[in-house]
Amino acid sequence: MDSHLASAGRSPGWRRQEVAAGIRASLPAGLGMFPLGIAFGLLVVQSGLPGWVAPALSIFGYAGSLELLLIGLMTAGTPLPTIALTTLLVNFRHVFYAFSFPLKAVRNPFAKAYSVYALTDEAYAVTAARPETWTSWSLLTTQISFQTYWVGGGLVGVAIASLIPFRIEGLEFALCALFVTLVLDACRSLAEVPSLLLAAVSFVAAIVLVPEQALFAAMVIFLALLAVRFVVARRRGSIA
Incomplete structure (x- = not known):
């Protein structure tokens, strides 16, 4: 991440520079979000939804992974309590994102509310390596850019789906591919390697203990391990 994301000198045109820096920071993950948004738009139409x-x-309801999951739940007629529980489990990871996300850089209450709303996996992955370098303008620009890529990709996907007469299989795998990319990007910081190892341990334990419900069990185990890691790190003074 460029060090000039933090505007120390307030030179002429500093806002323009921060906005440009935020857009540049969003490009690597954003270029992955846009085709994923296209896949999402295609999936919506091909699932029979308007x-x-x-x-x-x-x-x-800006939450890419959950949106893809919701399409399957909606078309299957899943009861609302089940959808609510699934939403809670899928998005509960955002609680841990907040511990190190540079939200304190945003001071305007309305801008801060949007930043909380737009705290996605991509936004966290981009800021995780150097959270202290972000300013309000660069952070908000990055988050707005991410949502623009996602919404724009979805609209393109809907348009494409209306033009093709056949169904495209395997669109759901695009989400998995993006998550792999985000994990690799976030783990460039050594501080995030323990979380990756905890995720691997959680998945292996779930496969061994409850293979029929491996994904659900892995998420629960991972949340518990992350909570333990946070408590240990706070006692050691690693987290304020």
């Missing part, structure tokens, strides 16, 4: 569902979910 095209407006794609932008509606992406604007009012």
Whole structure:
């Protein structure tokens, strides 16, 4: 990440420089989000849902992985309590993101509310390596850029789906591919390696103990291990 993300000197045009820095910071993950958004738009239409569902979910329920999951739940007629529990489990990881996300750089209350709302996996992965270098303008620009890539990709996907007469299989795998990329990017910081190892331990334990519900069990185990790691790190003074 460029060190000039933190505007120390307030030189002429500093806002423009921070906005440009935020856009540049968003490009690597954003270029992955856009085609994933296209896959999401295609999936919405090919699942039999109206095209407006794609932008509606992406604007009012902005959470890429959950949105893809919701499409399957909606088309399967899943009861609302099950959807609510699934949403809680899938998005509960954001609680841990908040511990190191540079939200304190944003002071305007409305801008801060948006930054909390737009705290996605991509935003966290981009800021995780050097959270102290971000300013309000660069952070918000990056988050707005990410949502623009996602919403724009979804609209393109809806348009493409309306033009092709056949179904495209395997669209759901695009999410897995993006998560792999984000994990590799975030783990460039040695501080995040323990979380990666805990995730691996959680998955192996779930496969061994409850193979029928491995994904659910792995998420629960991983959340517990992350909580333990946070408590240990706080006692050692690693986290304020």
